[in-house]
Amino acid sequence: MIERKDKILTAALELFANHGYNGVSTNKIxxxxxxxxxxxxxxxxxxxxxxxAILEQAFExxxxxxxxxxxxxxxxxxxxxxxxxxxxxxxxxxYFWKLQFKLKWELEISGKEKMQPLLDKLNWAFGELGxxxxxxxxxxxxxxxxxxxxxxxxxxMETQQHLKDFLLTKYKV
Amino acid sequence: MIERKDKILTAALELFANHGYNGVSTNKIxxxxxxxxxxxxxxxxxxxxxxxAILEQAFExxxxxxxxxxxxxxxxxxxxxxxxxxxxxxxxxxYFWKLQFKLKWELEISGKEKMQPLLDKLNWAFGELGxxxxxxxxxxxxxxxxxxxxxxxxxxMETQQHLKDFLLTKYKV
DNA sequence: GTCTATAGGATGATAGAC
DNA sequence: GTCTATCATCCTATAGAC
Numbered sequence: 001m002i003e004r005k006d007k008i009l010t011a012a013l014e015l016f017a018n019h020g021y022n023g024v025s026t027n028k029i030x031x032x033x034x035x036x037x038x039x040x041x042x043x044x045x046x047x048x049x050x051x052x053a054i055l056e057q058a059f060e061x062x063x064x065x066x067x068x069x070x071x072x073x074x075x076x077x078x079x080x081x082x083x084x085x086x087x088x089x090x091x092x093x094x095y096f097w098k099l100q101f102k103l104k105w106e107l108e109i110s111g112k113e114k115m116q117p118l119l120d121k122l123n124w125a126f127g128e129l130g131x132x133x134x135x136x137x138x139x140x141x142x143x144x145x146x147x148x149x150x151x152x153x154x155x156x157m158e159t160q161q162h163l164k165d166f167l168l169t170k171y172k173v
Numbered sequence: 174m175i176e177r178k179d180k181i182l183t184a185a186l187e188l189f190a191n192h193g194y195n196g197v198s199t200n201k202i203x204x205x206x207x208x209x210x211x212x213x214x215x216x217x218x219x220x221x222x223x224x225x226a227i228l229e230q231a232f233e234x235x236x237x238x239x240x241x242x243x244x245x246x247x248x249x250x251x252x253x254x255x256x257x258x259x260x261x262x263x264x265x266x267x268y269f270w271k272l273q274f275k276l277k278w279e280l281e282i283s284g285k286e287k288m289q290p291l292l293d294k295l296n297w298a299f300g301e302l303g304x305x306x307x308x309x310x311x312x313x314x315x316x317x318x319x320x321x322x323x324x325x326x327x328x329x330m331e332t333q334q335h336l337k338d339f340l341l342t343k344y345k346v
Numbered sequence: 347g348t349c350t351a352t353a354g355g356a357t358g359a360t361a362g363a364c
Numbered sequence: 365g366t367c368t369a370t371c372a373t374c375c376t377a378t379a380g381a382c
Contacts, residue, residue, distance in 0.1 A: 004348075020279050022195035025375060036349050041377055043347090105278040106193050110327060136339040143320035143336075144313065151316070154283060163316075166309040177366075198357060209367045214359060216365090 005043050007033040013054050017095040020106045021051055055103075058096040062114065065089075070117055075125035080173040082122060082141060086149040087157060087164055098153050115142065141171075178216050180206040186227050190268040193279045194224055228276075231269040235287065238262075243290055248298035253346040255295060255314060259322040260330060260337055271326050288315065314344075 011033035015024040026047055030037040044050040069081045089097055103109045119138055126134035144167070151160045184206035188197040199220055203210040217223040242254045262270055276282045292311055299307035317340070324333045 020193070020195060022193060023279070026377085027375070037376090038350080038378080039348060045377095047376065102278050104327075105275050106196070108327070112328070133339060136336060139336060140317065140339070143317055143324070146323075147316035147320040150319075154277075154281070155285070163309060163312060166306060166313070199359085200357070210358090211360080211368080212366060218359095220358065 004033070004035050004039060008035055008040055008043065008050070009054060009057070012050055013057075013095045013099065016051065016054065017099040017102060020102050021047075022106065026050075054096075054099070055109075058099060059114070061093055061096050062100070066114070066118055070121050072121075075128035076173045078121055078125035079129075079141070079171050080168065082118070082145060083164060083167045083171070083173070086145055086152055087161070097149070101150060101153060118142065177206070177208050177212060181208055181213055181216065181223070182227060182230070185223055186230075186268050186272065189224065189227065190272040190275060193275050195279065199223075227269075227272070228282075231272060232287070234266055234269050235273070239287070239291055243294050245294075248301035249346045251294055251298035252302075252314070252344050253341065255291070255318060256337060256340045256344070256346070259318055259325055260334070270322070274323060274326060291315065 008029065012024070012029045015029055015032060026037055026040050029050070030040060040047075040050060044053055065085060069078060069085070072078050072081060100111060104111060119142055122138035122141055123134050126137040131137050148160050148163055181202065185197070185202045188202055188205060199210055199213050202223075203213060213220075213223060217226055238258060242251060242258070245251045245254060273284060277284060292315055295311035295314055296307050299310040304310050321333050321336055
């Protein structure tokens with residue numbers, strides 16, 4: 001059985017991801033979730049608490065994806081997994097993903113610290129592969145995947161597909 | 174003499190750039206501009222009209238920067254100017270710049286069309302320089318400058334400086 | 347756990363005086 | 365051009381019944 005608390009979380013996730021935090025009222029969330037507005041405050045104390053609960057879920061999902069790269073031992077595979085990551089995000093996690101980008105700008109929640117281990121791993125991988133400036137190569141590739149992710153979220157995956165193939169060739173992975 | 178209409182535009186620009194469109198009320202704008210709230214609606218009809226007036230200014234500023242690249246005849250200089258552009262934006266235009274990124278996500282205003290001539294020019298430049306896949310190289314570099322711009326706006330120019338030098342070396346310009 | 351009703355304040359926008 | 369006063373609506377949040 002679908003709990004009402006989850007219905008709120010699901011509805012709020014989609015609305016926040018599409019219209020931002022300040023662009024959505026608790027009234028709209030309640031209607032979308034087919035729930036009384038008061039229930040939101042019972043379960044999450046206030047609107048910010050609802051967002052926090054969603055963000056916690058989002059961080060957990062992201063951690064799983066990142067772990068897949070960080071635990072990888074083959075440097076070439078680290079590059080491969082980094083490049084293909086934006087293209088392997090499931091539809092079911094699409095809203096979590098979009099929300100991250102939205103909030104990064106709207107509320108200036110950076111999430112930069114969460115990316116540090118990934119950056120370190122890329123740094124290590126480029127070093128192993130004999131690149132002259134592994135740190136800069138790592139930052140560049142991270143910037144690229146960030147912007148490609150942004151492109152996927154805004155214009156659709158089709159528009160970025162060819163860049164994946166191009167990058168895989170470029171980095172010989 | 175500073176007109177009150179301009180005071181409104183200036184105050185609104187800073188507030189929108191820092192807190193987003195939905196994060197700022199007309200009341201707050203009026204107080205920041207030291208102006209009565211009603212005056213905003215006299216001059217701009219409604220809140221959206223105020224944003225539109227600011228965006229028009231922003232597009233004009235951006236057009237000037239882009240023209241500097243598009244009219245360039247030397248392909249190496251096209252790459253040079255593209256890479257250094259994010260590092261040459263004046264402090265006075267900082268809020269216009271930040272607003273573009275904010276609104277791209279909050280209101281999903283893409284501004285993609287405005288970038289097309291720039292992409293075409295990069296495509297041409299990479300072709301002239303004998304790159305095998307000029308279209309993909311162009312898209313990659315545009316993605317990079319987009320993400321580096323984002324990094325400058327979020328974490329400051331210092332954090333991205335070394336990437337500029339690295340890119341200039343990489344592309345030999 | 348869930349709903350209804352409602353408080354108290356903020357919000358976008360208008361009217362009318364100067 | 366500008367201000368003050370005001371309005372209807374919407375917003376977050378709480379109280380109390382079931």
